[in-house]
Amino acid sequence: MTLTVEPINAAGHLAFVRAQRSVSFLQTPAWAQVKTEWRSESLGWFDGPRLVGAGLVLHRPVPRLKRRTLAYLPEGPVIDWTGDLAAWLDPLVARLRAGGAFAIRLGPPVRTDTWSASQVKEGLADPGVRRLTDMPGRPDPVGVRVTKALRDAGWLPQNPEDGFGAGHPQFKYEIPLAGRTEDDVLQGMNQLWRRNIRKAAGAGVEVTVGEDLEAFHELYVHTAERDHFTPRPRSYFETMVAAMRAEDPERVRLYFARHDGDLVAATILVRVGTHACYAYGASSTDKREVRGSNACQWAMIRDALVAGCQTYDLRGITPTLDAADPHAGLIQFKAGAGGQAVRYVGEWDLVLRPAVYRPFQLYMKRRG
Template sequence: MSFSQPVRAAAGNPVVRPINAAEHLAFVRAQRSVSFLQTPAWGRVKTEWRSESLGWFDGRRLVGAGLVLHRPVPRLDRFTLAYLPEGPVIDWSGEIGVWLDPLAAYLKEHGAFAIRLGPPVVTDTWSAAQVKEGIAAPDIRRLTDLPGQWGDPVGAQVTGRLSGGGWLPQSPEGGFGVGHPQFKYEIPLTGRTEDDVLRGMNQQWRRNIKKAARARVEVAVGEVTLGEDLKAFHDLYVHTAERDRFTPRPLRYFETMFAEMRAEDPERIKLYLARHQGDLVAAAVLIRVGAHAWYSYGASATEKREVRGSNACQWAMIRDSLAAGCDVYDLRGITPTLDADDAHVGLVQFKVGTGGQAVRYVGEWDLPLRPMIYRAFDLYMRRRAR
């Protein structure tokens, strides 16, 4: 499911100009759902980028908004890559040129050599049953090999118009890479009860939730303002990173994230801590904007894995998302692999166990505004990735 669309613009082309954080936040709050990556607070979290809020105006009426993150070109600081992660928040269902052309003109005038954006628009959806069948089938290697997926006509239209307008697709075939993932796993919540969501999970997930309850795993929302709970989460997160071989973010990053996002909305971000007999066995970060909830970061202990603290954390966050009236619980990125021999398929299988559906979004696209500088930047990034 794509994020809900903002109010439609009138027949005239909207005008792009800067807006302040208060105007931007008011627009976000008026929408059913907006990515947390398109909130003013996110610009303050990403301290290595310069951020600005832009608005699309139909006369005096604000009809669209976007958070732009600017990254300078090495040795050419007056030029920037202008990045709108999972945005902008505009009406993607019509003629997108009336929205994107004034954005390109404004950003080029203010020193951008290229725009990168990720339309919050779905192209394809696969049910949990389809994904399970694909993993079991020896001739199926990727989600896109599965027959019978549901295709969104708006997604197909946006993809075609971006391609025809000179935009270049950036989403990696493997699903992960620079930017944000094109393939995600989501649990629809609209009109569902806790029992209904539980019934949609596979037997292993239901069994693990029951195991955690029988073991008396206790899940509580942390008091991050005290610092102790956030430090406990980070220690466990670093332990998880060492075990699973990924690079952890520093504690300061999470301190900034919680401070900025809570200042914007006290309910925006929460820390869940699962304890067994006083021992922290799992922890997770939940973010919510409007009717969309995201499982953002997680950590788990190597000891006491049999008490299933991670499942207990997930179930607590899903239940709270239901109680908050959310339309979707977003488990974030997956790769499109269904190959049983691929190391990434384990993550897909874990998320498929929740029920829900695999979703492909339009992905991230670049529009070069100064082609020579863009080519130099692209070469620089390719060399860094080696």
């Protein structure tokens, strides 16, 4: 098989995405409209006249060298990662090199290992276990092979030890949904999650799907102040919702949990094909005892089941299982929902122009 890589328009890219079982929302044409600070293009892999792969490329320019870019494919591209990687990646590299890229960054949507919720629980209770990787996971042979192939081809891993780098997390938490009922998923949760879902219902928490981005953003900013992170502006969410719904009216949903008229939690669910993703969440400091966040999560999981989704993605975790690490609470909370912790191949860079790449790396470190 001889593949070529050529630009494709947004309509062709979207048609390809719709034909796939599962694609990250970061690899949809709409995401280019959200990341307005990057130049973007859609590329297609062709086997003769047939489109067999696609990727959204975000180009980040170098200060004072606008024609030189980091070409970034977040959680992509959408290709056959089980095949001959050189056949897929070599024409991509040639195309982006000719277009002025000084480096290429990929995030293959391929797993390397998974750990069950019970393993996570055991690891958290064992003082001799400090990280997920201290325990034997269930290896994925495709991910193992992709990791080796990238390393052998000169790609450089970009994920730090905690799994969170400048890009997207290498470790995630996911709940498999294929072939399961609501009762199956509920029974897979730990006692605390089930109790909190019942507590929210008993307290009269009502979860609705709505459109009030202003209310979501106000609660999100409150959450950011409490939890000490920098919130995104409201305009970011307005652009995100509008762009994604233009591709598919059901792509994005906003969930609001209210108790006696007070907004206590709000979340955003993004769905592409059979993959449902918890993208953003917010909660009030008051009335935390009514468990609005658990109510929102349960509503999103139930809707994902109705939509025929095979995976409910709770997004990033760190691999720490050390009780003294403040990040341990995140994996403990998510593991309570059942499911599994997953390590992906992670993000990798191929350096095309070292003289530009090295100062760019220094610039990014100074920016923090």
